[in-house]
Structures are given as structure tokens and as C-alpha cells.
Amino acid sequence: MGMTITEKILAKASNKNTVTPDDVVIANIDKVMVHDVSGPGVIKVFSEWEKKGINLDHIWNPDRVWVSEDHFVPASDRISANNITLLTNWTKKYNIKKHFKYGLGQYGICHTLSHEEGLVLPGEIYVGGDSHTNTTGAMGSLAVGLGHTDIAYVLMNGKIWFKVPETILFQINGHKPDYIMAKDIILKIIGDIGTDGANYKAMQFAGDTVDKLSMEERLTLTNMSTEAGAKNGIIEPDEVTFEYLKTRTYEEFIPVKGDLNASYSDTFTYDIENLDPVIAKPFSPENICSVGDLEGRAIDKAYIGSCTGAKLEDLRMVAKILKGKHVKIRTEVLPAAQSIYFKAIKEGLVSIFLEAGAVVGPPTCGACCGAHMGVLAKDEICISTTNRNFPGRMGDVESQTYLASPLVVAAAAITGKITDPRNEML
Amino acid sequence: MNILRGKVHKYNKDNIDTDVIIPGPYLKIHDHKELGKHAMEGLDPNFSQKIDEGDFLLTGKNFGCGSSREHAPIALHEVGIRAILSPSFARIFYRNAVDGGYLLPIEIDSAVINKISDNDELEIDLDNNRIVNLTSSEGFKIKPFPEIISKIVKAGGLLYFKE
Numbered sequence: 001m002g003m004t005i006t007e008k009i010l011a012k013a014s015n016k017n018t019v020t021p022d023d024v025v026i027a028n029i030d031k032v033m034v035h036d037v038s039g040p041g042v043i044k045v046f047s048e049w050e051k052k053g054i055n056l057d058h059i060w061n062p063d064r065v066w067v068s069e070d071h072f073v074p075a076s077d078r079i080s081a082n083n084i085t086l087l088t089n090w091t092k093k094y095n096i097k098k099h100f101k102y103g104l105g106q107y108g109i110c111h112t113l114s115h116e117e118g119l120v121l122p123g124e125i126y127v128g129g130d131s132h133t134n135t136t137g138a139m140g141s142l143a144v145g146l147g148h149t150d151i152a153y154v155l156m157n158g159k160i161w162f163k164v165p166e167t168i169l170f171q172i173n174g175h176k177p178d179y180i181m182a183k184d185i186i187l188k189i190i191g192d193i194g195t196d197g198a199n200y201k202a203m204q205f206a207g208d209t210v211d212k213l214s215m216e217e218r219l220t221l222t223n224m225s226t227e228a229g230a231k232n233g234i235i236e237p238d239e240v241t242f243e244y245l246k247t248r249t250y251e252e253f254i255p256v257k258g259d260l261n262a263s264y265s266d267t268f269t270y271d272i273e274n275l276d277p278v279i280a281k282p283f284s285p286e287n288i289c290s291v292g293d294l295e296g297r298a299i300d301k302a303y304i305g306s307c308t309g310a311k312l313e314d315l316r317m318v319a320k321i322l323k324g325k326h327v328k329i330r331t332e333v334l335p336a337a338q339s340i341y342f343k344a345i346k347e348g349l350v351s352i353f354l355e356a357g358a359v360v361g362p363p364t365c366g367a368c369c370g371a372h373m374g375v376l377a378k379d380e381i382c383i384s385t386t387n388r389n390f391p392g393r394m395g396d397v398e399s400q401t402y403l404a405s406p407l408v409v410a411a412a413a414i415t416g417k418i419t420d421p422r423n424e425m426l
Numbered sequence: 427m428n429i430l431r432g433k434v435h436k437y438n439k440d441n442i443d444t445d446v447i448i449p450g451p452y453l454k455i456h457d458h459k460e461l462g463k464h465a466m467e468g469l470d471p472n473f474s475q476k477i478d479e480g481d482f483l484l485t486g487k488n489f490g491c492g493s494s495r496e497h498a499p500i501a502l503h504e505v506g507i508r509a510i511l512s513p514s515f516a517r518i519f520y521r522n523a524v525d526g527g528y529l530l531p532i533e534i535d536s537a538v539i540n541k542i543s544d545n546d547e548l549e550i551d552l553d554n555n556r557i558v559n560l561t562s563s564e565g566f567k568i569k570p571f572p573e574i575i576s577k578i579v580k581a582g583g584l585l586y587f588k589e
Binding site for chain 2: 024026037038040041043044045049052054071072076077079080083129130131133145146147148149150153161163195196199200229231284369370371372388390391392393397
């Protein structure tokens, strides 16, 4: 029996010829990431372990570790400011050079940096202290989110246990209309399989639509595999992947693809030619319907941000709708990384946003996780390009968030209501 | 004998997510005691006052879905919870609970949920994969831990686990 790409990467990393689902392997790790929430969490674990007599004078390989400041930047208060100082001292102590600092050149949301900076390569195993680490699987890598203890263990040993997941294959075919984005496709999938539909499993995306998707759009699919509970989301690397990496890294890699006779636990086939724009209602990403079904529902705020919904192409789609118009509700645009912010300025996108009356802010996870920089009030209703809408996710526990594509969110910004983007793309 | 005894707190709701277990604004906090005060704040603001050391939680399926924040099992451990009974757990929560040695994620048949009431006294027998509802004197099977999980639990967390 052949192996899927996920199985092949795990077999290679654990020095085995073959693995099958449910095998437990100890896999060597290629890349590790922590941010300003998981980093201090790992530092706490390190200090507990040191009290127990564990020697942590050095870590396994500082060159394979990178650090981002994204959740609580700009520092929201003294505690988060102290966390940044703690993180800075820690990266100095362990000689971690790739520390992307707020206010010091390139920085941004960790998952965006992972691809924007070409930090993770096809065929690699990458673990990050954040659940949306799945995003980076679009590069043809095995990208898995872990907690503080597991990341601390990897930093000490360079390896960790994994149960080999079953893989669900999503075959997405058909010509993608210009009003449909990857966000619509992944929301539709989550609506079909539910928020635990892929729990402990790998979600692999393929089909002629995926082949033609840009790298940034592919990243939206893998990002939200997390919302279906998946261990990882993955797309086999191809020319689109290699072309994307060409300008971003000189590092060499050996791409891995699944065998033709690989076995999948389930296969779902989608024809997206007739898909209508999709929206997820409060309070779950699986709670979906067509945008048209909610047409006219009043909204208080439009949020364009996060690793899922503020990549350069997302901002281009928003600009397409906002160009020459004025927003009717509070509209916030936060590019996902400094490099994307700068490109958006050079392309004239930021001028379009400002002329439309939106505010443009620095890259941060801030409001997406309800932490700071624009959280929602009680009863406030937000439409957002982000990935979660659990109770209290973006602020007060009685606020509401609708999840949708950048096109749908931009259309709502213009009308102040849930609006089919086709009506604003004329 | 590997037996735990305690009172159970029932929240019969599916998909209790990490934003509810420990809301986003507390992610900057790494003091375990402080996190404990805010456990389950998004679902029950009085939660931390109801829990005694050694108590259990009983919940609907897919407990702990959402983010990778280890703050979630830490907050529940700190407030006193030692085991959670649920038909299923989200994968990162499950890993964090076991690898950090904070609490036991115990998988039960979903039909068992209706046979246990809020505040019932339970006995969890890990050697025989059984729970007994001491209040009603009914016994139920629990799903055995996979071998790797069993080893990590016995070691007291990933740090002490030998391959």
C-alpha cells in the first residue's frame, strides 16, 4: 500500500520505510516557532524543568528556531510589554537569531512570516506553538500546532512523538468564479464536516481548482483546517510552490509527494463552479449559510486582518470593492505582516483604504483573539476575515462575529449590511 | 491501585472551546494561580468557586477545540480539576493535558453523559478502565488510553517519559 504525503514525511522523519495511520513515531523536527504567547509559556516550562534539575544551558538547534511578536503587539499593557522583554532576553540567551521584532524591520503574524519569509520548506516537519500552525502545510510541509510543554520538549530534544493521522482527501474541482475565494471553499467544507470532522486527522486539498490557486489562497485552506480539528492541513508541492519560494529562500529542499496508490480514510469531492459566497454565523465556523440568505442584516464593524484574511491578495480583493467608495461602518484593515503592509502601500491599496474612510493598523493578532486593538462591545456585531467566531472570541462574550471572505467583508463595509459581493463588484 | 475519587461538575455542551475555557485577554498571563481564577470564565463566571481539589468535569464532545493555548489545561488543573470525562477531545488540548501532566482526558461513551448528574461522586479506576457513579452505584466502561498516552500518564508527563 502506498503512503500519503503526510505519512511519507512522518516516515522519513522517523527513519522508517513505511508508516500507517495509528502508528506512533518519534519524529525528528526541522523547524520550530514560538510567539509572544507561547514563548513565555515555554520559558515558564523551562524554569519549572530547571527547578527539577534538568540542564537547559543550551537548546537543540537555535538556527532551526524562530520567534515572532504578534499577539500582544503593540504591547497592550505592562504585562504584555514584560513578556516581550522576557522573550528578547530568552532569544539572546539561547542565540536564536531569527527573532522578528515589532518595530524592527520585518515582523508580523507568525503563520504569515512562515511563508512570506520562506522559513518552512516542502517535505519538512514544522511545529509551532499556535493552533494555526496548520497554515504552513500549504507549502507541502507537515505543519502541526503544539502546546508549551511539547514545544519545550522539542527545543530540548529536536524530536517528539506523533500518532500517524489518517488522511481525508478533499478534491476541489471546477472553474472558480471571481467572486469566490478560498475562504468560501474552506467554510463550505467546515460546514459539511463540522468543527470536529477532521479531529486527529490530516486534511489534504487537491483537484484542478487547488492546482490553479495561488500560494496565498492555498494558505487559507490549510489555515482553517484547524477549525475542523485537523492535526494538519496539507497540499502537495508543485510549480506554484517552487515559484513562490524562489524569491524567498536559497535553502535547498527535497519535495515529497504522496504515492498514487495512497489510501485515504475518506474522500470529499466539490465542484465549486456553482458555489455561492459563504458566511459562518455566530458562534461556530461550522454554522454556515450562503451570504444571500442573510442579505441585508445590519453589521457594526468590518474587520480585515489575521493570518487567514490579511495576506496581500486578500487586501487586493478588499481594495477592488472599496475603490472610489466610502465605508458605512467602522472598518479596520491590519495587514498580516510588515512586508505585506509595505507592498500594499506601493501598490496603492492603502490609499484606497484610507480614501474609503477605513483605518489601517499595524500587523497584530490583537482583535482576532479578542485581546486588544479593537475588541467588540456587548451586542456589537462584526463581520471578519478571520478564522474563529466562538463566544467572546473577538471581545465581549455577548458580541457576535460573522466569518467571511475579504470580498464579502469589504462589501459589508460599503453597505453596512451583509451583502453579496457580486452586487458591489459591478 | 490507580483510583481517583471526586465530585463531578456537569456541563453538557458540545465543542466547549479554549476561548471559553480561558478567554484571549488572559493569554499574556503565565502565573498558573492567576489563570486558575479565570478557568471556564466564558461559560460559568462562578466556576472557580465551585471546584474542590480532585474534582472532575463531565462535558459534551470535542472538549477543548480551538487554540493551542496550554493555559486551558493549566487553568483547569490549577482550580482543582484532575480528570475530564467527554465523548471526545480536540487534539491539542488532549496532548497538552497529558504531556504537561495536568489532568486526565478520559473518553466515555456519549450515552454515559445522561447517567451522571451534576455533583455526583465518581470513582475512576484507570487499571480496569471503569468508572463507578458512587451516588447511583452504576458502573460504566471508559475507553482505555492508547499505549503511548498510558506510558506518558504513568511517567507523570512528557518530561519523564522514556521512549
